[in-house]
Amino acid sequence: MEPLASSRRGFVNFLLGSGFGAMAVWMLYPVLRYLIPPKSGEATIASVPVPWKPAEIKANSGRIFKFGSQPGILVKTPAGDLRAFAATCTHLNCTVQYREEKQDIWCACHNGIYDLNGKNVSGPPPRPLEPYKVNVKGDQIVVSKGA
């Protein structure tokens, strides 16, 4: 009768073990889901007016503006063109800035450099900055996605 007894013991142990195992999963699942933050309810923004008038911005300069919750950069080239890009560096997410003396867009974090078309020309950035469309309507500059 020994084998029967031990197989019974084995069966009970199996039930106990798998029961606790299932309970662990059952408790862990909500915790793991809890740790993943919910998607933000913020609507994706298609265009924003920037808070400056075209005349205020001097040539060869750049400014950061709010594009929804993200920073954008508005650049006035030395020739006087207005251009806008997402200001988030494509390397590791830092915010870029305009360098007047070198006339380029620069990321201070890892020395990434973009030209005034937003193209990555030097350093580690793997992709160009996302370009935005710039419309000047009278006194207002409106920047929108999808250039």
Added chain:
Amino acid sequence: MPTSLAELAKILNAWVDERIDLSGVRELIRHKVVPVHRHTVWYYFGGMTLFLFIIQVLTGILLLLYYRPSAEEAFESVQFIVTEVEFGWLIRSIHSWSANLLVATMMIHLFSVYFTQAYRKPREITWLSGMSLFGIFLFFGFSGYLLPWNELAYFATKVGTDVAGQVPVVGHLMARVLRGGDDVTGATLSRFYGFHVAILPLATTAILGLHLFLVQKQGMSVPPEIERSGQPLRTMPFVPSFLLRDLVGWLSALAVLGALAAYFPWELGVKADPFAPAPAGIRPEWYFMYMFQTLKYIPAKIGPIDGEVVGVLGFGLGGLFLLLVPFLDRKTARGEKSPLFFWIGVGIVTYIVVLSVLGYVAPGGK
């Protein structure tokens, strides 16, 4: 009636002993010895790291009393601590400086254990727990760095969490879980605060407990070269000889900490602004500098893969190598000489030192 303090202690001791048998503890204290040889000096760095950790716990608890973990108030509350609260500047400065010294002594401890091959059988679990603590303390440093919510910390956290986001397959989810959302925001601050004051301390308590228990249980490792020399091993009693020497080290560390905190109070910088460009001259804490500098040098694309992905995988592999070294280094496990692992260690240390120095002296700023 007891007539002196010593007598009172004796009576108390007897009272406790009658209820809980203390003979085991007494035996342990009487018999614990530390090997004496020409590498004995390295034994002090683990205890030094522990001492600095205790300082972190104490000063951290004090900072908790005034700190407020939100994007609106964090910077102001730290400013309040260092400008208004009496000795607030001292507590905060000691916390920051001690964190840095702790990482330094921890690295010395790690590499001295590596080079004396103390990770070999039977101490593999001690090594694994030590490497876990290494990771935990780096994460302590990373999460604590954000808490003052200043400009440097804000961008360091953007970069650091984005680095985690580069890990193939799970990276994006990891970055979101770390940030508490898609971007570094007040939600990230709440989360890092939770890591820094609850989750990491809990993990440390458990793993440090195991680490210290194993060191107690197995005693100090003697380097293989000393074992092989066949000379009789000298030892010193842990109590009081080693403990008193430890104490000298701890008091010196305390003096250095006090001097650093008083003469070079930790700066607070300017408040984080998500709509300001990353400032020129931005850089992480020195112990992340070699990674930071490496990321600057890796080209945008290596074949079809983004450069930073290669960098992140490289650091991951390096960490994995260190973690698994007790199981990779078969020669040391067999009691033979293991020059390959010695030179790999030299290579890793050289890489870290050279890239860190370059981080401070190489051009590449504005």
